[in-house]
Amino acid sequence: MTVAVVGPGAIGGTVAAHLIQSGLDPVLCARTPFDRLVVHTPAVRIEATPRVVWDPSQADPVDWVLIATKTYDVAATALWLDRLVGPATRVAVLQNGVEHVTRFAPHVPADRIVPVVVEIPAERSAPGVVVQRRDGWMKVPTGANGAAFAALFDSPDLIVSTEVDWTSVAWAKLAVNCAGAVSGLTGRSAGVVSRPDIAELMRDLVAECLAVGTAEGAVLSADLPDRVVAQTQASPPDSVNSLLADRRAGRPTEWDARNGVIARLGRKHGIPTPLNAMAATLLAALD
Numbered sequence: 641m642t643v644a645v646v647g648p649g650a651i652g653g654t655v656a657a658h659l660i661q662s663g664l665d666p667v668l669c670a671r672t673p674f675d676r677l678v679v680h681t682p683a684v685r686i687e688a689t690p691r692v693v694w695d696p697s698q699a700d701p702v703d704w705v706l707i708a709t710k711t712y713d714v715a716a717t718a719l720w721l722d723r724l725v726g727p728a729t730r731v732a733v734l735q736n737g738v739e740h741v742t743r744f745a746p747h748v749p750a751d752r753i754v755p756v757v758v759e760i761p762a763e764r765s766a767p768g769v770v771v772q773r774r775d776g777w778m779k780v781p782t783g784a785n786g787a788a789f790a791a792l793f794d795s796p797d798l799i800v801s802t803e804v805d806w807t808s809v810a811w812a813k814l815a816v817n818c819a820g821a822v823s824g825l826t827g828r829s830a831g832v833v834s835r836p837d838i839a840e841l842m843r844d845l846v847a848e849c850l851a852v853g854t855a856e857g858a859v860l861s862a863d864l865p866d867r868v869v870a871q872t873q874a875s876p877p878d879s880v881n882s883l884l885a886d887r888r889a890g891r892p893t894e895w896d897a898r899n900g901v902i903a904r905l906g907r908k909h910g911i912p913t914p915l916n917a918m919a920a921t922l923l924a925a926l927d
């Protein structure tokens with residue numbers, strides 16, 4: 641089985657390490673090359689020297705491509721896909737948001753795209769050096785492609801499973817991510833939730849997501865706003881979400897995939913989403 645990971649950052653690096661632990665030998669397609677991959681998972685330290693390539697001309701078709709670039713890097717990622725995708729290649733999209741398939745459908749046949757909801761709190765301190773803070777999970781839709789993706793992994797602190805109702809899982813994850821805008825906008829890690837006014841703002845952001853997700857066909861529980869706040873309160877206060885990591889590194893942010901999408905789809909359904917619209921506008925202005 642040949643596998644390429646495009647974008648070996650926090651998530652790509654962590655997932656590559658778990659693939660290596662599972663006995664595979666992924667090639668890493670990087671923008672910034674590095675020699676050594678070092679990933680601290682909750683259970684072990686994984687150190688490896690996989691093949692790292694940094695120019696699409698160095699890549700050949702593989703059985704699986706795992707995309708772990710940011711949602712705003714589609715155009716650059718597509719240059720890798722031109723080289724890595726053969727007639728039977730399957731492409732897993734490990735990104736936040738709910739638009740995994742539409743994002744890559746212009747570049748890969750949609751029936752070979754596997755959307756992946758990723759719940760792995762991971763932070764990168766240098767190219768190839770990543771900490772996975774807690775046990776993680778990834779969820780893919782049921783079916784042959786989803787089952788084949790799950791079969792790539794055999795690693796105790798990364799559980800990969802298939803879901804009949806993948807859409808609801810993706811919207812529940814989007815609820816966490818839309819509330820994470822408070823970190824991107826305040827510049828403060830997860831501990832900012834200890835302020836009651838911030839916790840209230842997060843609840844209100846999630847309430848909009850809940851309304852729009854329900855209109856999109858997701859089945860979401862009414863206490864989702866409280867659960868998102870409770871989950872954030874239970875995180876180590878110095879946890880940095882990927883939006884804040886982007887802000888601190890001076891990179892663009894995924895405002896459209898995380899907040900803008902709620903405003904866009906809210907407009908389609910006639911559901912007001914003033915807070916997510918404002919978060920998206922402010923984050924876009926900071927890009």
Ligand SMILES: NC(=O)C1=CN([C@@H]2O[C@H](COP(=O)(O)OP(=O)(O)OC[C@H]3O[C@@H](n4cnc5c(N)ncnc54)[C@H](OP(=O)(O)O)[C@@H]3O)[C@@H](O)[C@H]2O)C=CC1
Nearest residue numbers: 647648649650651669670671672709716735736761762882
């Ligand atoms: N971090 C987290 O805890 C979680 C993140 N996610 C989602 O996972 C996705 C990835 O996020 P994350 O891993 O945090 O992001 P990172 O910024 O850590 O990693 C993205 C990687 O993509 C690389 N990249 C950018 N452009 C290219 C290119 N043209 N060719 C090859 N590589 C490229 C970057 O290179 P360079 O090294 O040069 O920056 C970087 O290594 C996002 O959608 C995020 O929302 C989901 C769950 C948790």
Ligand SMILES: CC(C)(CO)C(=O)C(=O)O
Nearest residue numbers: 759760761816881882883
């Ligand atoms: C929820 C969290 C923090 C970890 O899975 C995340 O999705 C991110 O950092 O983007």
